[in-house]
Amino acid sequence: MTALEQLIEALRRLPGVGQKSAQRMAYHLLQHDRPGADALAHALQQATHSVRHCERCYTFSESPLCPICQDSRRDARLLCVVETPADQAAMERTASYHGYYFVLQGRISPLDGVGTREIGVEPLLARAADGQVEEVILATSFTAEGEATAHVLAEALRVRGLRSTRLARGVPVGSELEYVDLGTIAHALVDRRAT
Numbered sequence: 683m684t685a686l687e688q689l690i691e692a693l694r695r696l697p698g699v700g701q702k703s704a705q706r707m708a709y710h711l712l713q714h715d716r717p718g719a720d721a722l723a724h725a726l727q728q729a730t731h732s733v734r735h736c737e738r739c740y741t742f743s744e745s746p747l748c749p750i751c752q753d754s755r756r757d758a759r760l761l762c763v764v765e766t767p768a769d770q771a772a773m774e775r776t777a778s779y780h781g782y783y784f785v786l787q788g789r790i791s792p793l794d795g796v797g798t799r800e801i802g803v804e805p806l807l808a809r810a811a812d813g814q815v816e817e818v819i820l821a822t823s824f825t826a827e828g829e830a831t832a833h834v835l836a837e838a839l840r841v842r843g844l845r846s847t848r849l850a851r852g853v854p855v856g857s858e859l860e861y862v863d864l865g866t867i868a869h870a871l872v873d874r875r876a877t
C-alpha cells in the first residue's frame with residue numbers, strides 16, 4: 683500500500699466516514715493544508731499517549747482521577763451512569779447535575795457479544811457500594827440496547843440493596859405536542875409527575 687492509500691484507510695476507520703469522504707479528506711490535507719495535517723498527526727499522537735481512563739469513573743482523563751472525581755464539592759450521594767464520555771459531557775452542559783458519574787464501556791448488545799463484563803458492571807457495583815452513594819441515576823440511552831442495559835443495572839443494584847432511578851422520558855423542551863412523535867408522548871404520559 684502507498685502512503686496515500688494508508689492514509690485513506692486510516693481515515694476510513696472514523697465513524698461515518700466512507701471511501702469517498704476519506705479520499706476527500708486525504709486530498710484536502712495533502713494538497714491544501716500540510717500544516718493542518720501535521721497538527722492533526724501531532725494531536726492524535728499526543729492524545730493516544732496521554733489520555734487514559736479515570737480510575738474512579740472511567741471517563742477519559744489525563745490524570746489518574748479526572749477533574750470531576752477530584753472535585754470534593756460535588757454531591758457524593760448521587761452517581762449518574764452514562765454510556766460514553768460524550769453522554770457525560772452532555773449531562774455536564776445542562777449544568778443541572780452536581781453529583782458524580784460512572785461511564786460504562788458502552789451498552790449491552792448480545793448480538794455483538796457485548797455483555798455485563800464488557801461494559802464494566804462489576805466496577806460500577808463496587809463504586810456504587812462506597813457507602814456514600816444513595817441514588818444511582820441510570821442515564822443510558824432510550825434505545826432498545828440502552829433500555830436493556832438500564833434494566834440489567836437496576837436489577838444488579840437492587841439485589842445489592844442500592845437504589846436506582848431512570849431519567850424520565852418526555853416531550854422535548856420548546857416543542858408543540860402535535861409535532862412530537864407518538865412514542866414520546868406515550869412515554870411522557872407514563873412518566874408524568876405531580877405539578
Ligand SMILES: [Zn+2]
Pocket residue numbers: 736737738739740741747748749750751752
Ligand atoms: Zn473520574
